Every structure is written in structure tokens, then in C-alpha cells.
Amino acid sequence: xxxxxxxxxxxxxxxxxxxxxxxxxxxxxxxxxxxxxxxxxxxxxxxxxxxxxxxxxxxxxxxxxxxxxxxxxxxxxxxxxxxxxxxxxxxxxxxxxxxxxxxxxxxxxxxxxxxxxxxxxxxxxxxxxxxxxxxxxxxxxxxxxxxxxxxxxxxxxxxxxxxxxxxxxxxxxxxxxxxxxxxxxxxxxxxxxxxxxxxxxxxxxxxxxxxxxxxxxxxxxxxxxxxxxxxxxxxxxxxxxxxxxxxxxxxxxxxxxxxxxxxxxxxxxxxxxxxxxxxxxxxxxxxxxxxxxxxxxxxxxxxxxxxxxxxxxxxxxxxxxxxxxxxxxxxxxxxxxxxxxxxxxxxxxxxxxxxxxxxxxxxxxxxxxxxxxxxxxxxxxxxxxxxxxxxxxxxxxxxxxxxxxxxxxxxxxxxxxxxxxxxxxxxxxxxxxxxxxxxxxxxxxxx
Numbered sequence: 001x002x003x004x005x006x007x008x009x010x011x012x013x014x015x016x017x018x019x020x021x022x023x024x025x026x027x028x029x030x031x032x033x034x035x036x037x038x039x040x041x042x043x044x045x046x047x048x049x050x051x052x053x054x055x056x057x058x059x060x061x062x063x064x065x066x067x068x069x070x071x072x073x074x075x076x077x078x079x080x081x082x083x084x085x086x087x088x089x090x091x092x093x094x095x096x097x098x099x100x101x102x103x104x105x106x107x108x109x110x111x112x113x114x115x116x117x118x119x120x121x122x123x124x125x126x127x128x129x130x131x132x133x134x135x136x137x138x139x140x141x142x143x144x145x146x147x148x149x150x151x152x153x154x155x156x157x158x159x160x161x162x163x164x165x166x167x168x169x170x171x172x173x174x175x176x177x178x179x180x181x182x183x184x185x186x187x188x189x190x191x192x193x194x195x196x197x198x199x200x201x202x203x204x205x206x207x208x209x210x211x212x213x214x215x216x217x218x219x220x221x222x223x224x225x226x227x228x229x230x231x232x233x234x235x236x237x238x239x240x241x242x243x244x245x246x247x248x249x250x251x252x253x254x255x256x257x258x259x260x261x262x263x264x265x266x267x268x269x270x271x272x273x274x275x276x277x278x279x280x281x282x283x284x285x286x287x288x289x290x291x292x293x294x295x296x297x298x299x300x301x302x303x304x305x306x307x308x309x310x311x312x313x314x315x316x317x318x319x320x321x322x323x324x325x326x327x328x329x330x331x332x333x334x335x336x337x338x339x340x341x342x343x344x345x346x347x348x349x350x351x352x353x354x355x356x357x358x359x360x361x362x363x364x365x366x367x368x369x370x371x372x373x374x375x376x377x378x379x380x381x382x383x384x385x386x387x388x389x390x391x392x393x394x395x396x397x398x399x400x401x402x403x404x405x406x407x408x409x410x411x412x413x414x415x416x417x418x419x420x421x422x423x424x425x426x427x428x429x430x431x432x433x434x435x436x437x438x439x440x441x442x443x444x445x446x447x
Contacts, residue, residue: 007024007090007091007092008021008022008024008025008028008064008074008090008091008092008093009021009022009024009025009088009089009090009091010022010025010041010044010045010088010089010091011086011087011088011089012041012086012087012089013085013086013087014085014086016040016041016042017038017039017040017041018036018037018038018039018040018041018043018044019037019038019086020033020037021033021036021037021044024091025044025064025091028064028070028072028091028093029044029064029065029066029070030066030070031066031067035066035067036066041089044064044065044066045062045063045064045065045074045076045089045091046062046063046065047060047061047062047076048060048061048062049061051076051077051078051089059075059076059077060075060076060077061073061074061075061094062074062075062076062091064091072093072095073093073094073095074091074092074093074094075091075092075094076089076090076091076092077089077090078090117148117252117256120144120147120148120260121256121259121260121263123144124140124144124260124263125263127140127144128140128263128264128266128267129267131267131271132271133271134158134167134268134271134272135167135168137264137267137268137271138156138158138167138168138169138237138264138268139156139168139169140264141154141156141168141229141239141260141261141263141264142154142155142156142168142169142239144260145239145241145257145260146241148256148260149225149241149243149253149256149257151241151242151243152172152221152242152243152244152245153169153170153171153172153241153242154169154170154239154240154241154242155168155169155170155171155184155185155239155240155242156168156169156229156237156238156239156264157183157184157185157186157189157237157238157239157240158229158236158237158268159189159235159236159237163183163186164182164183164184164185164186164189164237164238165183166183166184166185171184171240171242172219172220172221172242172244173215173216173219173221173242175218175219176214176215176218176219177215178207178210178211178212178214178215180210181207181210181212184240185226185237185238185240186238187206187207188226188227188228188238188240189228189229189235189237189238190235191228192228192230192235193228194225194226194227194228194254194257194258195224195225195226195227196223196224196225196249196253196254197216197223197224197225197226198223198246198247198248198249199222199223199246200212200213200214200216200217200221200222201213203215203216203224219242220244221242221243221244222243222244222245222246222247223242223243223245223246223247224240224241224242224243225240225241225249225253225254225257226238226239226240226241227239227240227257227258227260227261228261229261229262229264229265229268230261230262230265231262231265231266231268231269232269234269235265236265236268236269236272237264237265237268238261239257239260239261239264241257279294282294282297284354284355286333286336286337286355287336287337287339287340287355288337288340289340289353289354289355289361290352290353290354290355291354291355291357292354292355292356292357294354295352295354295356295362295364296413296414296417298352298354298364299312299352299364299413299416299417300413307366307407308366308368308406308407309366309367309368309369309404309405309406309407310364310365310366310404310405310406310407310416311364311365311366311367311368311369311371311372311375311402311403311404311405312362312363312364312402312403312416312417312419312420313362313363313364313365313372313375313376313379313400313401313402313420314356314360314361314362314400314401314402314417314420314421314423314424315343315360315361315362315363315379315383315398315399315400315424316359316360316398316399316400316401316424316428317339317359317360317383317396317397317398318396318397318398318399318428318432318433319394319395319396319397320332320335320359320396321359322394323335323390323394323396326394327390331389331390334389335387335389335390335396336355336359338387338389339361339383339396340353340355340361342382342383342385343361343363343379343382343383345382346375346378346379346382347363347365347375347379348365350365350366351363351364351365351366352364352365356417362417362420363375363379366407367404368404369404369437369439372402372404372437373402373435373437376400376402376435376437377400377435379398379400380397380398380400380433380434380435383396383397383398384396384397384398384433397432397433398432398433399424399425399427399428399432399433399434400424400427400434400435400436401420401421401422401423401424401425401426401427401435401436401437401438402420402423402435402436402437402438403416403419403420403423403437403438403439403440404437404438404439404440405439405440419438423436423437423438424436
């Protein structure tokens with residue numbers, strides 16, 4: 001900044017008598033050389049502190065004043081003495097409207113912005129380290145980015161099995177999104193770089209031929225900055241900040257957007273890994289199917305998905321104990337794996353299937369009573385087919401219990417499983433290899 005400021009120069013001899021002053025100093029004093037040369041330095045400069053002390057030369061505040069009544073705040077500093085012992089003193093105007101002062105004020109403002117942004121990054125790092133769900137991370141990113149950029153709105157979009165979905169914040173462009181465009185955030189994710197849009201016209205240049213600029217205008221948006229959310233090179237989503245006024249972006253905008261987005265991405269990657277490990281630990285070692293705890297979680301999740309009806313099928317093997325007793329547990333485990341494979345071939349991808357314990361399995365399907373009865377019977381028939389690994393006289397069948405209820409959010413998952421278990425017990429007591437179905441919890445004997 002000093003290099004951009006106009007510098008005055010005063011030269012004094014060993015007695016601090018002025019021997020020269022450049023044109024800038026004379027202009028500030030509104031006088032000629034004869035009014036200055038030969039006079040003591042203190043006649044035109046009042047120093048706040050001496051220019052030199054025990055530590056050597058140092059700049060100091062001063063006041064420049066002359067016979068015309070001019071008074072101007074300045075900063076002065078010694079440039080040292082020449083071979084003749086004359087000292088050269090640099091003088092910088094620091095009055096409120098001077099280039100020097102404005103430069104320093106700009107530098108101070110930039111320093112303050114840098115300090116604020118660093119504090120935001122430090123605080124957000126702590127926050128992202130504590131989030132426990134993807135939505136929490138997305139919402140925190142919205143809050144932090146809105147404050148960091150003073151944005152009018154912020155939206156966060158995550159990629160998942162269903163594609164790119166907005167999970168937090170507000171997207172002012174949503175109601176005006178161009179037809180044929182992928183979901184908001186997709187282009188940023190695929191591009192892999194921070195994108196700055198300074199006007200609706202630039203939006204058209206970024207995504208030509210689809211009317212993106214019109215979407216900006218219709219949504220009242222003048223500018224935006226969008227950043228992919230990446231963790232270890234893998235894109236997990238995108239963040240977009242919107243501005244309803246013209247906005248300039250300084251050189252720190254892109255690094256700040258990247259830093260915040262990547263903090264959120266790392267938190268989401270951690271959450272997803274923790275969930276993967278947690279679910280992996282809740283699978284049966286023998287069959288690879290979900291175990292009882294995971295079944296209960298998945299049944300609860302199915303209850304919340306708004307299907308009109310829900311059916312729980314409880315399966316208990318007939319004759320399995322004989323396999324363990326006569327052929328050993330290795331043969332029993334192989335049989336359980338084969339049954340798990342057969343069950344997967346019968347149910348749909350959207351159905352829940354798991355090993356409940358021992359020789360018990362559970363299937364949960366979002367189907368009505370008649371379809372559930374047909375599914376349960378297909379399960380029974382699949383299990384009763386011969387097994388190549390077993391002797392011909394060792395038959396394996398299944399006692400199957402079924403309950404179907406309307407999915408009104410009221411049934412408790414544990415009661416549904418117990419009701420299906422009770423129906424299975426009736427099938428077992430009736431000789432096995434059959435399906436017993438009940439409709440509604442009021443039909444269960446324990447209810």
C-alpha cells in the first residue's frame with residue numbers, strides 16, 4: 001500500500017534545518033520553497049515521538065502545518081542520512097480521504113475479514129466434528145455459509161441412492177428451475193470446482209441454452225457461489241449460496257467455500273462410514289442377513305414410509321434340530337445359508353429379510369393381506385423343496401405366521417413381530433408346513 005501512496009520528502013541538515021522539500025510537501029503546505037528552506041523542521045512538522053531512539057529509526061505520527069494555516073495529519077519516517085550528513089524524511093498524508101489512509105483502512109478491513117473467516121472455519125470445524133447425521137451436517141453448512149458469505153439464502157444438496165437431493169436450506173431457484181436440467185447441485189458436483197456467478201447473464205454462460213439466467217431473474221437472484229462437497233476426492237454433494245443483490249467476490253471467496261464444503265463433506269463421509277460399520281456389525285455371521293436388531297430398525301423404518309399396509313411374516317423351520325443333532329452344526333449352518341439364499345429369491349428388493357435367531361427368519365413387506373398370504377405360501381414352498389446336501393428322508397419344511405395391518409403409524413414394531421410369532425406358533429402346533437395368517441393386532445391372542 002505504501003507504494004501506491006504519494007510521498008512527500010523533506011531534507012534537513014545536522015541541526016534539523018530544512019535544506020530541501022519536494023513539490024508534494026510544498027503543495028500540502030500551499031507555499032513556495034523560500035517559505036520552507038532555512039527554517040527548523042519543527043516549524044512545519046510537529047512530531048508525536050522522536051524519529052530515532054535507542055532502537056534506531058522508527059516512523060511516527062506527526063502534524064504538517066504552514067504559515068497559510070494548513071494542518072494535515074501525516075506519518076513520517078527517516079530514510080537515513082547521505083554522505084553529507086543530510087537526513088531525508090519521508091512524509092505520508094494520512095488524512096481521512098488520502099490514498100495512503102484509504103489503503104491502510106482497506107488493509108485493516110481485509111485483515112479483519114481474514115480474522116473473521118478464520119474464526120468461522122475454526123468454529124465450524126468443531127461443529128462438524130460433533131454432528132451425528134447427514135442432515136445435521138447439511139443444516140450446519142447452511143448456517144455457517146450464510147454467515148460467512150452474508151448470503152441471502154443457502155441450499156445444500158447431497159448425492160445418494162436416489163440421486164442428488166436438497167436436504168437443507170432454501171433454493172430460491174427451485175420454482176423456476178429449467179426443464180430438462182438435472183437436480184440443483186448436480187452440475188456443481190460433476191464439475192468438481194467452485195463456480196462463481198456474478199450475474200444472470202453469467203448463469204447463462206455457465207449452463208448455456210437452458211434459460212438459467214431467466215431462472216435467476218425469476219427467483220430474484222443476482223449472483224451465486226457454488227461449491228462441490230468432496231472428501232478424499234469423492235463428491236458427496238454441493239453447497240450453493242445465493243445473493244439477491246450484485247455481489248463481488250474477493251480472492252478468499254473460493255478457498256473459503258472449498259474449506260466449508262469440504263469440512264461438511266468429511267463429516268458426512270465419517271457419518272456414512274460409521275453407519276456402514278454399524279450395520280455391518282448387525283448382520284448374522286452365518287447367513288449374512290440382518291440380525292434381530294437390524295430387522296427391528298428396518299421394520300420401524302418401513303412403518304414410517306407411508307405404505308397403506310404392512311405385513312410381517314415369521315418363519316420357523318420344521319426339522320432343523322435333527323440336522324444339527326445328526327449331521328452337526330456345520331451342516332446346519334450350510335442349510336441356514338441355503339435357506340437364506342432361497343428366501344432372497346422369493347421376496348422383493350424392497351422387502352426386509354433377516355435371521356431372527358436360531359432357525360427363525362422374518363420377512364416384512366409393504367403388501368395387503370391377500371398378497372402377503374401368497375408371499376408367505378411361496379416362502380413355505382421354497383423352503384420345503386429338497387436339499388441336495390441332506391439325506392432324502394430328512395425333510396425341511398416351515399411353519400409360517402403372518403400378520404397384516406394398515407400402516408397408520410400406530411402399530412408398534414415389537415407388537416407386530418410378536419403377533420406374527422404367535423401366528424407361527426399356531427402353525428407349528430397344527431403340524432407345521434403351513435401358513436397361519438391374522439389380520440390386525442386385535443386378532444392376536446396376546447393383544
